[in-house]
Amino acid sequence: MEYVLKTMGVGKNYHSFKALENLSLKVPKGAIYGFVGKNGAGKTTLLRIICGLQQPTYGEYILYGANSTDKEIVKARRRLGAVVETPSIYLEMTAKENLKQQYKILGLPSYHGLESILTMVGLSDTGKKKAKNFSLGMRQRLGIAISLVGDPDFLILDEPTNGLDPQGIIEIRELILKLKREYQITVLISSHILGELSKFATHYGFIDKGQLVKEISKEELDEICGKYTRIEVNDMKAATFVLDELGVEYRIISDTIVDVFAKLNISRLSLQLAKVDCEMLSLHEQEESLESYYMSLVGGETNE
Structure with missing residues (x-):
């Protein structure tokens, strides 16, 4: 390029x-x-x-x-x-x-x-x-x-x-x-x-x-921002350990909920979580905006 x-x-x-x-x-x-x-x-x-x-x-x-x-x-x-x-x-x-x-x-x-x-x-x-x-x-x-x-x-x-x-x-x-x-x-x-x-x-x-x-390019951003996966788990510390190992971007929402900004192989994720005794309680795909993606990177307010 x-x-x-x-x-x-x-x-x-x-x-x-x-x-x-x-x-x-x-x-x-x-x-x-x-x-x-x-x-x-x-x-x-x-x-x-x-x-x-x-x-x-x-x-x-x-x-x-x-x-x-x-x-x-x-x-x-x-x-x-x-x-x-x-x-x-x-x-x-x-x-x-x-x-x-x-x-x-x-x-x-x-x-x-x-x-x-x-x-x-x-x-x-x-x-x-x-x-x-x-x-x-x-x-x-x-x-x-x-x-x-x-x-x-x-x-x-x-x-x-x-x-x-x-x-x-x-x-x-x-x-x-x-x-x-x-x-x-x-x-x-x-x-x-x-x-x-x-x-x-x-x-x-x-x-x-x-x-x-x-x-990041618009195409890459669209893949991430178009949808994200909200996951509920019973052990956030174990879940973030697995997500770090997988090398994906994520944002912790609460003690039990984390948003993942990447395409996931659900079967692989479930197996990895099971290895560290972490149970996945629920999983949902949601829409992500540029603003919320930016917030996940830097935190704070957008000034918009």
Whole structure:
């Protein structure tokens, strides 16, 4: 598989605080990669490092084959567009003027493609309306439009739907899907709004307290999240011993109930439990959501 981005053991320390710790992830070409974590988990820190806005304390990353420690990384970043934290827009300018300013900053010889970008993000009819009078959703789309100047094929978006109303969220989602489908742009999108992210992401990386706790494709996640098995036993300590031996993910619900997030061979499980004098009292298949799977990995609240 071809990867647009690979990080290898990246860490970022602010004095004694570890914002990132030995973080390694892989973003496949053509993916919509959902970078999932609570507020303060380290998502924005990593995105800023990839964009060259900060340097890691240790570790390195590879962007389009260029190592972060090599001079070629500057050239590789030209293929990258980003909206990190808040869109960088000039509030006293129109949408078109904002894009023209970005063309100048990048040193592009003409405004070729400007109108196409405005049409792409749904801002072609804003005319002389200044950005300060845009809705939050329109500003977010303008920020994405600015990041698309220069024809990048990798886009980094930091919480792009944060604070938007339902219509604004739908518009951003449709835009991201359009960028992938029609323009083959790879997207790395950070978010803590899991219900929305689950509607379009193709891959996920779950981060907690600066550490990557799980990296998984949508297909793998669907197998786990589509259904899970709730098991009632008479000896939880013995049951978890068996589940650990089988190498499956699980979540303890009570002293007698455990949820297992994997396909199980029931006969094998029963035999293994019997060997440690653990009786399986009941077994039921249930539906699992992305939110509850995330909670099983990191605990706490999703902030949704």
